[in-house]
Amino acid sequence: MPPTQAPTSKAKTRSEINYGLLPELVGYQLRMAQIALFRDFAQGPGELDVTPGLFGVLVIIEANPDLKQSDLARATHLDRSTVVTVIDNLERRGLVDRRAALHDRRSNALRLTTEGTALLRKLKRQVTQHEKRLLGNFSEAERQSLFKLLQKVFPEHR
Amino acid sequence: MPPTQAPTSKAKTRSEINYGLLPELVGYQLRMAQIALFRDFAQGPGELDVTPGLFGVLVIIEANPDLKQSDLARATHLDRSTVVTVIDNLERRGLVDRRAALHDRRSNALRLTTEGTALLRKLKRQVTQHEKRLLGNFSEAERQSLFKLLQKVFPEHR
DNA sequence: TATTGTTATACTCTATAACTATA
């Protein structure tokens, strides 16, 4: 006869906890997937101390040479003052340059440095691996399906 | 003849910006959906100053009367010290009680107060509306599909 | 020895408001 479960005061494992209505909420699943994503991104093999947010900023700067900070703010849904902090960070690490913009002396023209370009190349490989881990047991049809459904929740692109 | 587009220094709209490979990444779409979700949650009609995270904590405490803080930490993937802050916050607002646990004098037994239970009832209605807004243009089949695919990314429940 | 809750501390990410230089 196996020992009876103690009725109280034993530490509960995750699966012994009642999550109420949470698992039924798409919003909750989205949140949890995002947490898993972030941890895997930060701690994957060969972690390079760049968050998903910073990675996005580097990609956008590379794809839009001489982008203004205000435009970057709009693209990332960040406040202009937040972009200052972000670019300070990337400039301190030698990944991004603030240059003088040509036709508007108020603006900065953002560019990746040589180091920034090199790091981004590595990061892109890392992100590709990260996506593969995340979607390891997905068929291609499932991947595309998830993709389209997420775009439908947040229809900014396409 | 329409005026030609100025080649430089004009403010770019979101859709004029090149997002590089970002829109092809499931991780990016997940992140953006999460940002949209959070903003809608916080700013929906009749906003009640509770984040998705706090809502989750309230639901879990209600569903597990006399839960210990350590178990809550495990359930939410938060550090024990972070749970102290979270419960301090909810206790200050009169939504949660720390009671003495029965068989372990180290532990607290967490309970919703009457006010906490009442607020959670309102929040649940609000979250249901939030989910409806978020998935307004989804068919039921699409909703279920998104749901299952997200669970597959983060397979903690089920 | 190990676990529970706590404190002290710090770091990241973000925003608001007010300022300056420039348009």
Place this chain on the structure above:
DNA sequence: TATAGTTATAGAGTATAACAATA
């Protein structure tokens, strides 16, 4: 007047390390 960048400041949200009480 309006916009671009900046500064000062503040508030979430989170973690690590060390500690006392208890198991």
